[in-house]
Amino acid sequence: MRTLAIAIMASILLTSCAIVGKRITDAQMQQVIPGKTDRQDLVALFGNPISETLDSDGNRTLGWSYVNTGFMGIGTEIQSVGIQLGPDGTVTRFTRGGTAPISPYERTVRPAPTASTTGQPAALVSREQWQQQQLEKLNAETGLSYDEYQRRYRQIMGE
Structure with a gap:
C-alpha cells in the first residue's frame, strides 16, 4: 500500500510540471547584432521561431517563447523574445520580456x-x-x- 501511495505522489509531481520552449540566455542575446545578424543566425541560436509575421513595409518579426510551470503553478517562469528583420533580412530591433529577471x-x-x-x-x-x-x-x-x-x-x- 505504501509503495502505491509513493507511486501516485510521484506521478502527480511529475505530471504537474511543464516546460515549453527553450530558455534564451543573455549570452545568446549578446550575439544578436542589428544590421548584421540574419534569420539563419537566429535559427542557429534559438531554433525555429514559434511565430512569424510580415508587415506592409516588408519587415518580418520572429518570435520565441519559453514557459516553465512549476508544481501547481508555483514558480512559473515566462519568457518571450521578438526580433524584427528589415527588408534586407538583417535584424533591425528586438524585444525581450517575461517574468524572470532580465x-x-x-x-x-x-x-x-x-x-x-x-x-x-x-x-x-x-x-x-x-x-x-x-x-x-x-x-x-x-x-x-x-x-x-x-x-x-x-x-x-x-x-
Whole structure:
C-alpha cells in the first residue's frame, strides 16, 4: 500500500510540471547584432521561431517563447523574445520580456536621455559603468529586505 501511495505522489509531481520552449540566455542575446545578424543566425541560436509575421513595409518579426510551470503553478517562469528583420533580412530591433529577471546585456547600453545644453546625444556607457550606477542606486535605497537586495544585486551583476 505504501509503495502505491509513493507511486501516485510521484506521478502527480511529475505530471504537474511543464516546460515549453527553450530558455534564451543573455549570452545568446549578446550575439544578436542589428544590421548584421540574419534569420539563419537566429535559427542557429534559438531554433525555429514559434511565430512569424510580415508587415506592409516588408519587415518580418520572429518570435520565441519559453514557459516553465512549476508544481501547481508555483514558480512559473515566462519568457518571450521578438526580433524584427528589415527588408534586407538583417535584424533591425528586438524585444525581450517575461517574468524572470532580465540581466543587462554585455554590449554597451545607452543611459536614459538627459537634458543637454549642447544638444549632443547622451554618451554610451560600458557595462561596468552601468553596473556601478545601478549599484549606487541600489545602495541608496532603504527598507529593502536582505533577499530583495540580493536579488537586485544578482540582477545587476548578471548572475
